[in-house]
Amino acid sequence: MAAFGTGAGRPLGRGGSAGFRFTLYALLSVVIMYLDQRQHYLEQLRYVLQAAAYPIQLAVNSPPAAWRWLRESLQTREVLQAENARLRAVQRDLELRSMRYEALARENGELRGLAAALPPVAERWLPAEIVSIQLSSLRQRLLIDRGAVNGVFKGQAVLDDKGLIGQTTHVGPWSAEVILITDPEHAVPVRIERTGLRTIAVGNADTTSLALPYLPANADIKGGDLLVTSGLGGVFPEGYPVARVTEVHRDAVQPLAQVRAAPLAHIDTDSELLLVWFRADHPAAPAAGAGSEPKSGNAAMQPQAVKPRAAAPHPAVAPPLATPPPAAPPATPSPRSAPPEAPTAEAAPQQGEP
Amino acid sequence: MLLAALVALILTALPLPPWLDILRPAFLVLMVLYWSVNAPRTGGLGLGFLAGLTLDVFQGPVLGEHALALVLVSYLAVREHQRIRSKPSFQQALFVFAALLIYEFVLFAIDGWSGHPVTSLQRWGHTVTGALVWPPAAAILAYGAGRRA
Numbered sequence: 001m002a003a004f005g006t007g008a009g010r011p012l013g014r015g016g017s018a019g020f021r022f023t024l025y026a027l028l029s030v031v032i033m034y035l036d037q038r039q040h041y042l043e044q045l046r047y048v049l050q051a052a053a054y055p056i057q058l059a060v061n062s063p064p065a066a067w068r069w070l071r072e073s074l075q076t077r078e079v080l081q082a083e084n085a086r087l088r089a090v091q092r093d094l095e096l097r098s099m100r101y102e103a104l105a106r107e108n109g110e111l112r113g114l115a116a117a118l119p120p121v122a123e124r125w126l127p128a129e130i131v132s133i134q135l136s137s138l139r140q141r142l143l144i145d146r147g148a149v150n151g152v153f154k155g156q157a158v159l160d161d162k163g164l165i166g167q168t169t170h171v172g173p174w175s176a177e178v179i180l181i182t183d184p185e186h187a188v189p190v191r192i193e194r195t196g197l198r199t200i201a202v203g204n205a206d207t208t209s210l211a212l213p214y215l216p217a218n219a220d221i222k223g224g225d226l227l228v229t230s231g232l233g234g235v236f237p238e239g240y241p242v243a244r245v246t247e248v249h250r251d252a253v254q255p256l257a258q259v260r261a262a263p264l265a266h267i268d269t270d271s272e273l274l275l276v277w278f279r280a281d282h283p284a285a286p287a288a289g290a291g292s293e294p295k296s297g298n299a300a301m302q303p304q305a306v307k308p309r310a311a312a313p314h315p316a317v318a319p320p321l322a323t324p325p326p327a328a329p330p331a332t333p334s335p336r337s338a339p340p341e342a343p344t345a346e347a348a349p350q351q352g353e354p
Numbered sequence: 355m356l357l358a359a360l361v362a363l364i365l366t367a368l369p370l371p372p373w374l375d376i377l378r379p380a381f382l383v384l385m386v387l388y389w390s391v392n393a394p395r396t397g398g399l400g401l402g403f404l405a406g407l408t409l410d411v412f413q414g415p416v417l418g419e420h421a422l423a424l425v426l427v428s429y430l431a432v433r434e435h436q437r438i439r440s441k442p443s444f445q446q447a448l449f450v451f452a453a454l455l456i457y458e459f460v461l462f463a464i465d466g467w468s469g470h471p472v473t474s475l476q477r478w479g480h481t482v483t484g485a486l487v488w489p490p491a492a493a494i495l496a497y498g499a500g501r502r503a
Contacts, residue, residue: 018399022429025403029425032407032418037468042417049411056360057412060367138472139415185470205474 047148050172057143057175061131068271122237125276126150128158131175140183140203142166144273147174152275155235160273163241163264164188164229168275180267181242182207190242191230195220198230201242201261207268210243212259217250219257227261237278355397358385358495359405367412376476379484381491382409383457386424387450388495390431391438402428415470423460427453443489451485 036042128144146152148171158165158178166180179186182203190201190212197219201210215221225245231238243261250257362381370378382405389397406421414420430453431438438449458481465471 018394018429018432021399022425025399025425026422029403029406029418029422033416033422033464033468036417046411046417049407049417053408053411056363057367060364060369064369138474138477139413139470141413184472205472 046170047172050147050170050175050177054172054175057131123277123279125159125274126152127272128176128275129272130270139185140166140180140205140207140267141169142178142180144176144178144275145174146275147172147176149173150275151277152176157236157240157276157278158273159240159276160265160270162266163243164236165265165267165270165273167235178273180207181263181265182210182267188236188242189230189232190227191238192221192245193226193228195225197221198232201227204260208262209246210261210263212245212261213256215257215259217252217255217257221245221248221257221259223248355389355393355401358389358498359401363405363408363412366409376479377483378480379487379491380454380457380480383424383427383454384450384484384488384491385495386428387431387453388492390428391435391446392496392499394432394435397428398432399425399428416464416468419461419464419468422464423457426460427457430456443492446492447485447488450488451481454481454484 032042036046126146128146131143131145142165144158152168152171154168154171156168158167164181166178166183166186168176169179170177180203181188181201182205184203184205186203188201188210189198191198197215199212199214199219201212204211210227212221212227223245227242227245229236229238229240229242241264243263245259245261247260248257249259359382362385365381366378386397386402386405389401390399402424403421406419406424407417409420409424410417434449438446441449455478458478462472462477
């Protein structure tokens with residue numbers, strides 16, 4: 001490759017040809033950008049490109065993965081035994097708790113006047129491994145090793161064993177990109193578990209904190225409050241733990257309280273997470289209904305035009321400055337209330353075939 | 355060239371601790387700049403476009419974003435390649451610094467227009483390290499190219 005300039009045998013004027021080619025490529029990039037951003041024509045192209053990129057990503061991932069494997073297989077007997085004992089204790093606790101859970105679920109069903117207790121809202125789940133590569137240092141994204149062939153769809157909820165992690169944004173055949181709840185472009189509709197107050201948790205560009213920017217200064221919230229998903233927004237079902245409030249700052253001159261919360265999921269240390277499919281007909285299911293063209297993406301938080309169809313049935317509600325009225329018992333999905341959620345997910349129809 | 359591109363891509367995607375990650379030079383951009391300066395006919399714009407598209411798949415919120423920025427930067431490099439090539443590596447590094455600033459600014463602008471703004475100062479960190487890394491990186495690439503010829 002040392003052949004400077006001799007490799008190309010084109011007798012074209014250098015300046016002119018470079019300028020022409022620059023215009024060509026620049027136009028092409030702009031057209032691609034336009035199509036991708038405004039028209040969402042390029043989902044298929046992205047799908048193919050993502051498939052093509054996956055081997056490289058796996059190759060990059062292989063040294064860390066090999067290192068992990070080596071470390072795990074060289075662990076001593078004592079370490080393994082200790083871990084085994086710990087896991088057994090955890091399992092015992094969980095079983096104890098789930099015993100109680102079944103009783104509670106039945107009781108809840110009776111209270112609601114339902115004949116039988118409802119099945120759990122999560123229909124099935126699939127563990128996925130994080131491909132440890134750096135997607136972009138400026139954004140909070142992950143790559144996981146499950147894709148469309150596993151039935152993963154765009155806008156799917158991703159959890160770990162402690163809480164919510166995020167949702168899928170781009171799905172390739174064998175891989176998917178996950179936007180974390182801590183990405184500044186991501187917002188989760190949440191409910192304060194203690195009071196039932198609903199608000200929105202926005203990412204803060206670092207893996208250890210979320211911001212709750214839309215709470216009035218007199219809102220009933222304090223450190224240690226648990227935030228759970230409110231079920232609005234059509235992506236996450238109701239009642240999954242998201243974060244714990246760490247810091248409430250009330251300023252007399254500010255109309256809004258400044259609230260920080262720490263995500264419960266171990267976002268920066270996880271190596272495995274769960275993709276969850278939810279029952280669409282369950283009361284706790286995501287409000288928009290999983291199958292039928294959910295409006296993911298919120299016009300108010302996206303400067304670009306959202307497809308008219310996506311926002312048609314209800315004008316997208318701006319992030320409420322005051323608290324939303326505590327209407328409707330938390331568990332009933334309030335249909336089509338288009339809350340601000342997942343500003344990243346482009347308003348494209350979900351091609352979900354779980 | 356392909357090998358160098360692959361290595362650069364791997365270096366771009368390699369997981370690093372966050373504090374180091376801010377300082378990670380944009381290896382793929384440096385690689386494109388090197389070939390634009392030293393082999394403007396074969397490298398240059400086409401390579402820049404393809405590399406940019408790859409970067410878009412890896413980390414872009416919008417397809418075509420990195421492609422546009424890289425095509426612009428490599429066009430500048432191709433146009434000025436004779437002048438740059440004859441300079442000592444310190445002055446080359448200054449040019450690279452300017453090119454990286456332009457590159458990052460294009461990304462910054464497109465991020466803003468497309469509704470994915472990232473306004474932290476961290477995004478500019480790599481321009482400095484990129485310029486610092488340029489002399490050794492160029493030397494390595496030149497060595498590799500010399501051996502293959």
